[in-house]
Every structure is written in C-alpha cells, then in structure tokens.
Amino acid sequence: MAATPHHTAPVLQMTGVSKRFAGIVALNKVALSVHAGEVLALIGENGAGKSTLVKTLTGIYRPDEGTIALGGQPVSFANAQDAMAAGITAVHQESVMFDELTVAENIWVGRQPLQRGRIDWARIEREAEQLFARLEVTLPVRARVKDLSVAQRHFVEIARALSQQARVVILDEPTAALSQREIVELYRIVRQLRAAGTAIIFITHKFDEIFAVADRYTVLRDGQYVAAGRIADVTEAELVALMVGRSVQQAYPKADVTPGEVLLEVRHFCHPTEFDDVSFQLRRGEILGFYGLVGAGRSEVMQALFGLTPRARGTVTLDGAEVRIACAADAIAHGIAYVPEDRQHQGAHLTMPILHNITLPILDRIGFFLRGRRARENAVARHYSEQLELKANHLCQHVAELSGGNQQKVVLGKWLATDPKVIILDEPTKGIDIGSKAAVHRFIGQLVSQGLAVILVSSELPEVLGLADRIVVMHQGRVQREFARSDATPENVVAAASGCAHALEAA
Amino acid sequence: GCGEKPAADGSPKAKADKVRIAMVVKSLGNGFFDAAHIGAQEAAAQLKDVEIIYTGPTTPSAEGQIEIVNSLISQKVDAIVISANDPNALVPIAKKAMQRGIKVVSFDSGLAQDGRLMQLNPSNAQLIGRRQLEMARDAIGGAGEIAILSASAQATNQNLWIDVMKAELAKPEFAQLKLVATVYGDDQSDKSYREAQGLLRSHPNLKAIIAPTTVGINAAGKAVVDEKLVGKVYVTGLGLPSEMAGHVKSGAVKEFAIWNPIDLGYAATYAAYDFVKGRPDAKAGGKVDAGRMGSIAIDAKGEAAMAEPFTYNAANVDKFAKIF
Amino acid sequence: MKVLKQREFLLACSIVVLVLLVGLRSPVFVSPASLANLLTDSTLLIMLALTQMLVIVTRGVDLSVASNLALSGMMAALLAARQPDLPLPLVMLAAAAIGLLLGLVNGWLIGYLELPPIVVTLGTMSVYRGLVFVLSGGAWVSSHQMPQHFIGFPLARLLGITHLVWIAAAVVLAAWFVARHSRFGRDLYAIGNAPSCARYVGIPTARRLLWTYGLSGLMAGLCGYLWVARYAVAYTEIAYGFEFTVIAACVIGGISIAGGTGTVTGAVLGALFLAVIGNALPVVQVSPFWQSALTGIVILAAVSINARDGKHGGRQILPLHQVDRSAA
Amino acid sequence: MNTTTADMTATHSSRYTIHDRPGFRLGALLGKWETLLALLFVAAFLANGILVPHFLDPYNLADGTFNFSEKALIALPMALLIICREIDISVSGILALASVAVGLAHTHGVPPALLLPVALAAGTACGLLNGVLVTRFALPSIVVTIGTVSLFRGLASVVLGDKAFTGYPQLMADWGQGYFFDVIPREFVVLLAFAALFAVVLHTTRWGRRIYAIGNNPVAARFAGIEVNRYRLVLFMLTGAMAGLAAWLLTGRIGSTRPNIAMGWELEVITMVILGGVSIAGGAGTIGGVMLAVLTLGTVTYGLSLANVPGIYMTIVVGLLLLVTIALPRLLHGRKVAK
Numbered sequence A: 001m002a003a004t005p006h007h008t009a010p011v012l013q014m015t016g017v018s019k020r021f022a023g024i025v026a027l028n029k030v031a032l033s034v035h036a037g038e039v040l041a042l043i044g045e046n047g048a049g050k051s052t053l054v055k056t057l058t059g060i061y062r063p064d065e066g067t068i069a070l071g072g073q074p075v076s077f078a079n080a081q082d083a084m085a086a087g088i089t090a091v092h093q094e095s096v097m098f099d100e101l102t103v104a105e106n107i108w109v110g111r112q113p114l115q116r117g118r119i120d121w122a123r124i125e126r127e128a129e130q131l132f133a134r135l136e137v138t139l140p141v142r143a144r145v146k147d148l149s150v151a152q153r154h155f156v157e158i159a160r161a162l163s164q165q166a167r168v169v170i171l172d173e174p175t176a177a178l179s180q181r182e183i184v185e186l187y188r189i190v191r192q193l194r195a196a197g198t199a200i201i202f203i204t205h206k207f208d209e210i211f212a213v214a215d216r217y218t219v220l221r222d223g224q225y226v227a228a229g230r231i232a233d234v235t236e237a238e239l240v241a242l243m244v245g246r247s248v249q250q251a252y253p254k255a256d257v258t259p260g261e262v263l264l265e266v267r268h269f270c271h272p273t274e275f276d277d278v279s280f281q282l283r284r285g286e287i288l289g290f291y292g293l294v295g296a297g298r299s300e301v302m303q304a305l306f307g308l309t310p311r312a313r314g315t316v317t318l319d320g321a322e323v324r325i326a327c328a329a330d331a332i333a334h335g336i337a338y339v340p341e342d343r344q345h346q347g348a349h350l351t352m353p354i355l356h357n358i359t360l361p362i363l364d365r366i367g368f369f370l371r372g373r374r375a376r377e378n379a380v381a382r383h384y385s386e387q388l389e390l391k392a393n394h395l396c397q398h399v400a401e402l403s404g405g406n407q408q409k410v411v412l413g414k415w416l417a418t419d420p421k422v423i424i425l426d427e428p429t430k431g432i433d434i435g436s437k438a439a440v441h442r443f444i445g446q447l448v449s450q451g452l453a454v455i456l457v458s459s460e461l462p463e464v465l466g467l468a469d470r471i472v473v474m475h476q477g478r479v480q481r482e483f484a485r486s487d488a489t490p491e492n493v494v495a496a497a498s499g500c501a502h503a504l505e506a507a
Numbered sequence B: 001g002c003g004e005k006p007a008a009d010g011s012p013k014a015k016a017d018k019v020r021i022a023m024v025v026k027s028l029g030n031g032f033f034d035a036a037h038i039g040a041q042e043a044a045a046q047l048k049d050v051e052i053i054y055t056g057p058t059t060p061s062a063e064g065q066i067e068i069v070n071s072l073i074s075q076k077v078d079a080i081v082i083s084a085n086d087p088n089a090l091v092p093i094a095k096k097a098m099q100r101g102i103k104v105v106s107f108d109s110g111l112a113q114d115g116r117l118m119q120l121n122p123s124n125a126q127l128i129g130r131r132q133l134e135m136a137r138d139a140i141g142g143a144g145e146i147a148i149l150s151a152s153a154q155a156t157n158q159n160l161w162i163d164v165m166k167a168e169l170a171k172p173e174f175a176q177l178k179l180v181a182t183v184y185g186d187d188q189s190d191k192s193y194r195e196a197q198g199l200l201r202s203h204p205n206l207k208a209i210i211a212p213t214t215v216g217i218n219a220a221g222k223a224v225v226d227e228k229l230v231g232k233v234y235v236t237g238l239g240l241p242s243e244m245a246g247h248v249k250s251g252a253v254k255e256f257a258i259w260n261p262i263d264l265g266y267a268a269t270y271a272a273y274d275f276v277k278g279r280p281d282a283k284a285g286g287k288v289d290a291g292r293m294g295s296i297a298i299d300a301k302g303e304a305a306m307a308e309p310f311t312y313n314a315a316n317v318d319k320f321a322k323i324f
Numbered sequence C: 001m002k003v004l005k006q007r008e009f010l011l012a013c014s015i016v017v018l019v020l021l022v023g024l025r026s027p028v029f030v031s032p033a034s035l036a037n038l039l040t041d042s043t044l045l046i047m048l049a050l051t052q053m054l055v056i057v058t059r060g061v062d063l064s065v066a067s068n069l070a071l072s073g074m075m076a077a078l079l080a081a082r083q084p085d086l087p088l089p090l091v092m093l094a095a096a097a098i099g100l101l102l103g104l105v106n107g108w109l110i111g112y113l114e115l116p117p118i119v120v121t122l123g124t125m126s127v128y129r130g131l132v133f134v135l136s137g138g139a140w141v142s143s144h145q146m147p148q149h150f151i152g153f154p155l156a157r158l159l160g161i162t163h164l165v166w167i168a169a170a171v172v173l174a175a176w177f178v179a180r181h182s183r184f185g186r187d188l189y190a191i192g193n194a195p196s197c198a199r200y201v202g203i204p205t206a207r208r209l210l211w212t213y214g215l216s217g218l219m220a221g222l223c224g225y226l227w228v229a230r231y232a233v234a235y236t237e238i239a240y241g242f243e244f245t246v247i248a249a250c251v252i253g254g255i256s257i258a259g260g261t262g263t264v265t266g267a268v269l270g271a272l273f274l275a276v277i278g279n280a281l282p283v284v285q286v287s288p289f290w291q292s293a294l295t296g297i298v299i300l301a302a303v304s305i306n307a308r309d310g311k312h313g314g315r316q317i318l319p320l321h322q323v324d325r326s327a328a
Numbered sequence D: 001m002n003t004t005t006a007d008m009t010a011t012h013s014s015r016y017t018i019h020d021r022p023g024f025r026l027g028a029l030l031g032k033w034e035t036l037l038a039l040l041f042v043a044a045f046l047a048n049g050i051l052v053p054h055f056l057d058p059y060n061l062a063d064g065t066f067n068f069s070e071k072a073l074i075a076l077p078m079a080l081l082i083i084c085r086e087i088d089i090s091v092s093g094i095l096a097l098a099s100v101a102v103g104l105a106h107t108h109g110v111p112p113a114l115l116l117p118v119a120l121a122a123g124t125a126c127g128l129l130n131g132v133l134v135t136r137f138a139l140p141s142i143v144v145t146i147g148t149v150s151l152f153r154g155l156a157s158v159v160l161g162d163k164a165f166t167g168y169p170q171l172m173a174d175w176g177q178g179y180f181f182d183v184i185p186r187e188f189v190v191l192l193a194f195a196a197l198f199a200v201v202l203h204t205t206r207w208g209r210r211i212y213a214i215g216n217n218p219v220a221a222r223f224a225g226i227e228v229n230r231y232r233l234v235l236f237m238l239t240g241a242m243a244g245l246a247a248w249l250l251t252g253r254i255g256s257t258r259p260n261i262a263m264g265w266e267l268e269v270i271t272m273v274i275l276g277g278v279s280i281a282g283g284a285g286t287i288g289g290v291m292l293a294v295l296t297l298g299t300v301t302y303g304l305s306l307a308n309v310p311g312i313y314m315t316i317v318v319g320l321l322l323l324v325t326i327a328l329p330r331l332l333h334g335r336k337v338a339k
C-alpha cells in the first residue's frame, strides 16, 4: 500500500461544514481532508451524513456554514458544474442515469464537446470507447442505457466521473450493486487513479473494502466528525466502535435451527425470456441462499414467485397444496413476502409517512375504516421500527426524509408486518450500515427460529455463505447448482455463478 | 323578499329610479352584438330612465348564458333582453326569471315560446333564407351548384335559415340552383377555411358558397381568393359590413346581407321597456312602441319581425363599414 | 434507435396510404395543387408541434400555445391596422417578441418556481385568452383593416413555394439542429429522462426550462402572425382548442408524454398525419357529424399502435432459450 | 398477528425514540393548503358581501350554487383520479354522450325513473373504455382521453346531427333545478352528500389509502399487493358514472341536449381540483381542499357576475387565482430543497 504523502498539503479540505434540512442537522461542523494520490474511506452509519457531505462537495447542496478549500484556495459552488470545473466529481449513491440516451452521451451529458457550434458526436463516441478501454470493460457505446444491466450502468457512471480528469473523485457506495467480479474490477480502477495522483473519497459499508483499498479513514456519526487516521493504524473492531459509538457483535450469527418439513416447493418455473426450468424446495426454519452474478435472473424468479410476472409458468406448492399466485395480493394472502431490491422504485412510497408504508400490505387485516384503527396501526409500525432500530423522529415522517439505509429498514418492516410464512429477501442489506446489518442478520435468525422460511437473495458472498443452510446458484436464468452448507466454499460458489460449474465437477 | 318590484314608485334608492335592462348576447366580442348594444344605448338615452347592462358569455354556450341570467335574477334587474344560444336550454331559467317579476324578451336568436314574453326577429327566417338564395342566384347568373358553410351544427338560427333555404330550393324560381353540400366550420377561421377549400376542390362546378355566419363568409371569401377562383365562385351570406368590406373589394363577395343590428338592439330595448312599464298593448297579439322605428306588431305566438335584411355591395359597403 | 425509426416509418407509410385512399375516393385530393395546399395547410401545426415536442421532451406540456397564438396574433393585427406603414419584418418581430415574453412567463414559473407545467399553462391559457379580449376591446380586426402586404405574405411564393412552407422548413431544420446537435436540446432530453438527476451533472434545469417555454412561446407568437395573416381575420376566439391538436400531433408522432424521448421527424409526421385527416375529411364528404368521432378514433388508433412497442415484456436473460426451442 | 405484536413490543426497545405523530406546530397548520383556501374563501365571501349588493341574500346564494354543482360533482372523482396519477380530459365528452343517451332513452319511451340509471350506465361505459385503454394498452391517460373526448362528443353529434332532444320529464327538472323546502337547491344537496361520501372513502378507508399509495408510487404499490390496474379502471368508471350523474342533472336543469353541451368543462373541473391542492404529480390532496376550492371559485365568479364583470374577465381572474395560489407558497418559502 502506498505511503500517504502527509508532508504535502491536502488537495481538498473541509472545515466546520454544516448542513441543515428542515429540523434535521445532517452535517454538524464536519472537518475532512484528502491528499493527492490517496484513498480516503468515509465511514459512518446510515444517516450519518456521508451522502450529504458528498452533495455539499459537488455543489448540489450549499453548506449552511463552513469552508471548503481546494488546493489551498477557498471555493464555493453554486451548482454541479462549478464543482466539476474545479475538479471534483462524484459517483452518487443514487443512480444518475438518463435511460433513453446512449451510453456515450450519458458520459458527456451536460458538457458535450462542441465543434463549430454543434455537438461533436464522433468525438463523444471515440472518447467513450477509449474510456472503456482504459477501464477494461466492454460496453457498446451506442446502446441505450435502459438496455443495460445495473452493473453496466454503474460502470457508465464511473466512466463519467473518470472522463473529467478530476483532482478529487468521490465514490458513494459504488459496490452496493456490484458482484464480486466487478468489485475486483473497480478496485483496480481505484488503484489506477490513485497511482495517477487523484484524490479519492470512498464511501462504503463493507469493511473488507476499506482495508483493501483505503489509505486513511474519516468517521462520521450523526452528522459529526468523530475521528480520522491511517487505516494501517486501526483494526476493524476499532473502526466499528468509532462508527457506532459502541461495540457491535460481528460475524454472521447462524441461527441454530434445524430445518423442518418442506414448506414451499417450486417446480419447472419458466418464463419466455427471463428464466427457465427453475426448481427448488424450501423447508420450515430454513434459510435458502440464492447467489449469482448481478443480472443472473434471481430477482426475476422471485418476482414471478410473488405473482408480479403474469407470463411465468410452473407449479408452486405451499404446505403440501398447490397454490395459484396470480398477483401479489395472492402471494401475501398465502403468507409469502417479497422484499424487493430496488428500494426507491419498488420498495418504498417516498412521500408517504412511515406508518402508511409499513401497514400498506396488511390493510385488509387492519380493517376497512382505518380511522378507528389508528392505535393498532401505530402499534404494528412502532413494533417493527423499533425492532429494526429505525432512526426517525415520528411515524408520520415521510420516508424520503430518511437516509438510504433507514429507508431500507422501513421496507423491511413493511414486509415483516405481513407476518409471512415465507419471506424472500432480495439484497436485504444492500446499502445498510454494519450495525444495522448485524441487526438484520440477527433478525433473519430470529425469523427462522420462529418457524419462518427465508429465501435470501444476495450478491454478498460472505452473507450467503454465513447465513444460508443451502445455496442455489443461478447463471443466465437457470439454476446452475445447488450446494449444501457444508459443500459451499467461496471458490466453488463463485465458479458456479460464473457458469463454469461443470468444469469444477469434472475436476 | 324576491317578490319586491323595484320599478314600483317611491323606492328610496336612486338606482331604483332607473329601469335596468340587461342585454344578454350569445357571446362577447361579436361585432353584431356590439352594434346592437349601441342601439340599446341609443334607446336608453331617448327613454332617459333606462340603464343598460350589456353582458354575455365568453364562448357561445347555453350554460354560460344560464349562469349570467342566474346572476341577473339575483341582481333583480327589471328586464332581460336575450339572444339565446339554445332555444330550449334557457327556457327553465327564463321562466324562473319571469316568476321573479323580470320581463324576458328575446331578440335575434329566439327562445322557445314559453320562455319569453316576446321574440323580436330581426327579419323573419323566411325572408332571410330566401334573401340569401336570391343573392347567390343573382351572383352566378341564375343557375349552378351552391353549397352552404354554416357555423356549428348547434347554431339555432343558422339551422333555421338552412331549413328555409332547403324548402325554398324546391320552388320553381330556384330550380336552377343545386345545393351540393352543407358543411360546418364551427365558427373557427381555420376549420371554416379548410371546409371552404374542401368544397371548392371536391365540387369543381361549384358556383356559390352561402355562409350565414360572419366567420364562415370571411373564411370562404379568403379561400376563394387564395384558390384564385374570384369571378368563378361567389361567396354570399350574412356578415357585418365592417368585417366584409375587404372581401367585397377583393371581388370574392358580390353581395351580402344583414339586418341593422343597431335598430334591432334599439327596438328590443324599447320593447322590454314597454313590458316593464306594463303597457296594455305589450302582449301577444298586441304591439309595442319602438321609438323612431314606429310601432311593431306582435303576432299570436309572441313574435315580431322587423324589416327585410338589407343588402350590401361594393357601392355601399364602405359607408356602412364605418357604422357597424 | 431502430424501434423509433421503425415507428416513424410506419407512421410515414400510414400517411401515404391515407393520402392514396382518399385519392381513390376523390382524385382531386392527390392533384399536385391540392397536395401543395395540404403542405401549406399543415405548416402552422408542424411548427407548433416542433416546439411543443421540445416542451414534452422535458416532461412538460404547454397548454397555453393557442391562447398565446391568439394574443400575439391579435397584437400583430392591431399593430398593422394602426400603423399600416410599419415594415412587415417589424410586425413579425413584434408578434414573435410578444409570444416569447408570454412563453418566458410560463418558463419562469415552471423553471424557477418549480411549479407543475400543466397547472401553470392551464392558468396562463385562461389569462392570455382573456387578455386578447381585453386588449382588443372584444373587437375584430378584419381583412380590410389589415394592410395588403400583411395579409399577402404567408401565401406569397418564393421559387414557386409559399413563404409558409419556407418558414416551416427553416423551423424544421432549426428544431432538428436544436434537438440533435445543440447542448441546449440534449439537456432537454436529459431533463426529461431524469429531472432529479439533471442537477447532478450540472444541467441548469431552471434556465433550460425557461428558454424551452420561451421557445414554445416564440413559435406561438410567430404562428400568431401567420395565422392572422393567413386567414385575414383576428378575433378573440381564434385557434380555440388548438393546443390539444398540437399535443395530439406530438403524441401521434411517438413523443412520449412521460418525457425524454421524441424526434423531430416524429413531430413533423404526427402533424402531417393530423393535417391530412383535417384536409381529407371535407374532401371525401363524410357526414360533417362524423368528423369529430372519426378524428377521435384515428388518434386512439395511432397512439395504440405507438404504445405497443413501449410495453416491456421482461428482460432478456436467457440467451440460449430461443436456440433450444428452434433446435427441438 | 395481534398476539405477536403485543408481546414483541414489550421485549424490544430501539436506540431511537420514535413518536407517533409530530408535535403540534401552528406553523404546520397555517402552512396547510386547506387553511390558505379557507382564508381565501372567507376573504372572497366577505369582500363580495361588502362590495356587491344582493350577494348576501340567501335566495341568491342558493341560486349561485347551480353554477358549479354539476362541475363539482365531476371534480370529486377527478380528484381521486389525479391523486392516483391519472387524469380524464374526456369528462365533458362523457357528459354530452350520457345526456344524449338520456335523450334517446326518453324519446324511446323509457320511463322517467329509469333515465338516471341510463345516464349512469352510459357514463360508466365511457369510463370503462377510457380505463381499458389506459390499463390494457399501458397508455398515458392524458393521451387516451384527448382522443376519447373527441370520440364521445363526436358520437353525440352523430346521433343528434343538428337536432336537439328536449321535453324532458318533470322528475329531471325537479332534481336539476328544484329546491328542498324552497330554498336549498337539490343539486347542491346532492353535491354535499357525494362530497361527504368521497371524503369518507378517500380519507378513512383502506381504498383511499391505496389510492394515495398508487399515486405516490405505482410500482411499489403493485409490489405491495395492490391491484393497481383494477383501481385505475374503477376510478375511470367512477368518473364516468359521476359525469353521467352530472349529465342527468344538467339535462334536467336546462331541459335540452345538444352535442356541444358542457363544452370545455374539463378544464374548469381540473382547475377546481388543482386549486383544491391536489398534486398533479399524484399522491396528495384532499376532498376538503377540493370542496373549498369549489366554493371559493363559486364565490369569486358569482360575485364577479353579480357585478356584471364579463365572463372573459372572469377567466383571467380564475387563471390568476390558480397561478397565484400555487406560486405564492413557493415564493414565500423559497425554492424547495431538491430531494
């Protein structure tokens, strides 16, 4: 790991930066500095203010107080363009993508090069191709972004950030949607940038990443600066303690539950374009992991199982009886819950209160007239919010006002409240902090010990390996292999996910 | 107290001294009615104790007029003089007005019989329909194909005149005229223009277009000029001299007709005044005194007709264009 | 890209088929003079549809175009009537300037105050229409009040082609350049695709919207003059309800009301399609009472065809699937 | 489910305290759209009462309600539709077609009592067509209804041509223009009854909650087990049915049917809904707000018409009212912070 050049002055320095939203202090006199040619890990719990900090740095929010200095000169940005011009760019936590535009144009959007007054399309495409070549990924530059997978989109965003030759590049949870292989790819890019003298701020909830790429760290807690230092000088436990303000029991607590009889059986599940001949069994009290590369079609299978895909065919047996699930309401009635992966679009109602979000799927059970049932609604919502350690002021707060991780908790709470027999968790810990992640894992354990069956779709290998009783690996819309907990090793699971299981079996 | 008679003597308010007559027109911004308003004001000046309220909806709709009559009832005006967008739709509200002691007189486009005390026809429908056919016949030298370009299919008096024209065409003096189409331009210049163009194109032998509406006759005149058919196809119909002068000059229109809207407004105001004052003759079968117009007889159905429509041509259009 | 091209090709074909069908029934319709006329007649719709397209691409809509057109047209007519010696370019400039100003009012409310476009333009639509009446005193401006050069310009010919067509052609070219080759235009697509993301890449959304609506207003102003001169009459109600025709033209041209997509070709074809219908109906002599119903059916049919490829039937994850099937 | 809830609450306690609802803040109450509208309404009412003679006469006030009752009846379901992120431009066309249906039925000897069901059925059928086009073909409703408005009104004109239906039975006239106890217009009572019904459904039942959820995020609503398309379809049909009811009342009130009946009402109805604080982006708005907007607009326009202000000035006033009421909060509070 490169030695941090501490003798030089920092490229970027923030001092006493504060940002308030109506009633909430998101940043409170935060200080941060980053040098050229180093990777700074910015860590903190959900809602600690990391993304807000990124937005104040990139001119999207204007800080209420404090100064930002770039190369020793104080700067202030009126908009994103100013920040870009000054040499700060970011890959934001939210996807910043323009679906109908081509890959090349997405990279240059807002600052297309002109030639004699008109946009130089040839140059746009040429340079996009060069960028991807540098990143060593292959992407068709003329394809529309809406036809790309989530991972590919992410690379477009990264390419956009790189195309600006910035002095400071900020990556806000860049790996949340990526699978192992692409993450490795990303690390390589980060190191490349560092070697070229770029300052990088890397935000993540995954500690292995921090230790893999970062040189220094800065910790935020509740909008306040807590600590900073060299990665080489701390241990993971210390970092976690700094971040959470207490110690967190780490690792994956495998609940000690012996799976019971078969609860759910899916046979020959097919869809014309998305998946083919998917069969599996799920037992009471069991955690069934679904692993695969991003885009393997796991989410599609689960959505079809949940009744969201009309064109899917196959048989589903629940508790020994064949059931027909034509819509999500059927699935809920049969005791199946699906926690979707795309929180913003599929999971939460952002401008509705937390309360209404949580009770939405169970309104049938609460009653027809909701006015008189307010207490009951509150009790349900409160119960699950507290269980998941939701950070919010009151239950009538809009979900949009919560940080990304806390939004995810609301979605989780919503589905737990349906009191399901089978719960499908699609990337349940995507983007949530380590403390809460542990809480979710504990909670999953608690669920199975209550006799629930859990399907855990995750692209995080340690999570799947640590929690699941069995692991189904999918590749290109088909079940590639199924592993018992005892057989699964990181190597053979990843190999199966990449489609080379046969080779392994033969060996 | 809605039974109160504001016209009764001894009313303390100064305003109540005046007889308030509301003139409700089909829509504002129509030159014809603006001229009628001038006539009404002339009458008011002569009668001295009359105040005219000139009002109408934005677009020519019955619903809009109903809202206005409703508010006039609330204001307890003494009389309403109305040109109705729908002869039936306004009857209920007009009846209500009459129940509250307001005298309702219709003019130009009439109300059904039980919705008003009197209908003042600008001329009679028979005369108007016939006049238009005569103008068309004279312009094209007696024989040929003609077409009608009307406003909307819902325009009451237009429909009435079209019916008359169709009936008249059966008569021997118009036997040489052949009505090939009746189309509607919805009183929109672009649609009327397109319809006129369509007529010119799909009926190569067309000799005349009759448009009993100002927007229509304007658009048809423009279409004939643009298609370079001046002298081959003549446009005629009803329009105001001020709006038609240009087309008469261009030669697309030889003659057109209109009755005098000033006189119409003037007479309608006088008639309403007579009803308000409770003149004994002001009833069906009687007559009303109409100032400089003399007295106008009311027939048994409560209708009265004024003079024949007046015809304008290159000789006199400029003179009248300055008046209305 | 391919899908769009295909859709536009389909639309172009249906226009040709429609023209031929009408021609079969009444051959006059396909005479060169008549077709030239059709082209001239469609110009105003095409021009308005093009700027409306830019607005719709930003996820907005401009309901006030027709009112704006009426107001600028009336102002131009009044100006020309009062000052008959004023050179025509000045009058046109005045009309365009008034339209631009009215459009900028929309743009400011929508861009800088972040108010919903449909609400803002619904409001200004009434206000502008009302102002026509107020400023003209409700009076007409008729042909003999307007100077001859004022009326004559739109249909006068240059190289055998009417000025209207020349202007429309210039506007089509300009719109194509803006939509395809200017940063301004591309920013509009970005804004329409993901309004909240536009600021993340530094697009000055408010300023862009201001000028998009400004442009729409400018075009309405120019068309206001052309309309009034073309039909040689100005009154309060001109072009009443024309905004919906313009929007319908865009929608038929495959411009998604959800924003972010739309091409100049689409807008032009959509406008041509409606113009063909508007011109054909009087010629084929269907009962006038059927006209509105037929227009409705045709619009519905056109948008249903457009919608078919907009529906996504799931992602393509199974690469081998089709191969398996065909092999079996 | 109840039992688990109870015992789990006892055992768990989070690091964070979450209140049930926000503390009472006067600012929040004052900042509400409904408060603004209520103030506007009172101001308009007082101004009219002081400035316009005859305004405060109870008979006049009662008569004034005729001007907006039918439109407001359509505004109620339209509010639900807009909350649900849809819109129906075709309501005035539906109204015309339903009125034609009533006229046809009447001329073919259908008894007076059955004419209301005919109107409702015709309206519902039109709504069904809108709904099917929107849900089956996944078309934006604004596009569909721009097409169907032309279709519906066109069909009305096909049936009627240049004729009109008149001579409707007394029953319809009684409801369209009659009074209860000689003072309270029946139409207004019908409106109030439906407003109450819609308010109850939207604000206190799970149907209402789901409508908000759909408007807020249709995808997430579908994922939460709500049959989004069924709700949309039903709302379009409901809008059609209410337009049918309005057609029956209007036809009764004016006693005549022509194809251009209620021309341009869709924009007035939508204006009422938007002025009522219903967000055009969906997911927000109340029936109370819509009714306040209806009354405010009614008061303002009635006051103006009593002062004999021409209708076209009134459109300017209404347009400005709409613009000012939506722009004012934004101007006062500054630009909203981006999400």
Ligand SMILES: Nc1ncnc2c1ncn2[C@@H]1O[C@H](COP(=O)(O)OP(=O)(O)OP(=O)(O)O)[C@@H](O)[C@H]1O
Binding pocket: A021, A022, A024, A025, A026, A044, A045, A046, A047, A048, A049, A050, A051, A052, A053, A093, A400, A401, A402, A403, A404, A405, A406, A431, A432, A433, D337, D338, D339
């Ligand atoms: N636009 C906003 N309006 C109101 N509050 C906001 C807004 N954006 C962020 N917040 C609040 O500011 C705080 C910090 O949020 P931020 O998104 O920066 O957290 P974060 O550290 O990025 O969390 P995560 O790891 O979950 O992404 C949170 O409490 C959040 O609720």
Ligand SMILES: Nc1ncnc2c1ncn2[C@@H]1O[C@H](COP(=O)(O)OP(=O)(O)OP(=O)(O)O)[C@@H](O)[C@H]1O
Binding pocket: A146, A147, A148, A149, A150, A151, A292, A293, A294, A295, A296, A297, A298, A299, A300, A341, A342, A457, A459, C315
């Ligand atoms: N090209 C695309 N078009 C439309 N939706 C897409 C596209 N790519 C991804 N998505 C959606 O984004 C989400 C994430 O997709 P992702 O690439 O993670 O694949 P996935 O189907 O979830 O695969 P897996 O769950 O096996 O990782 C899914 O809900 C998917 O439907």
Ligand SMILES: [Mg+2]
Binding pocket: A050, A051, A052, A093, A403, A404
């Ligand atoms: Mg964040």
Ligand SMILES: [Mg+2]
Binding pocket: A295, A298, A299, A341, A426, A427
């Ligand atoms: Mg997935």
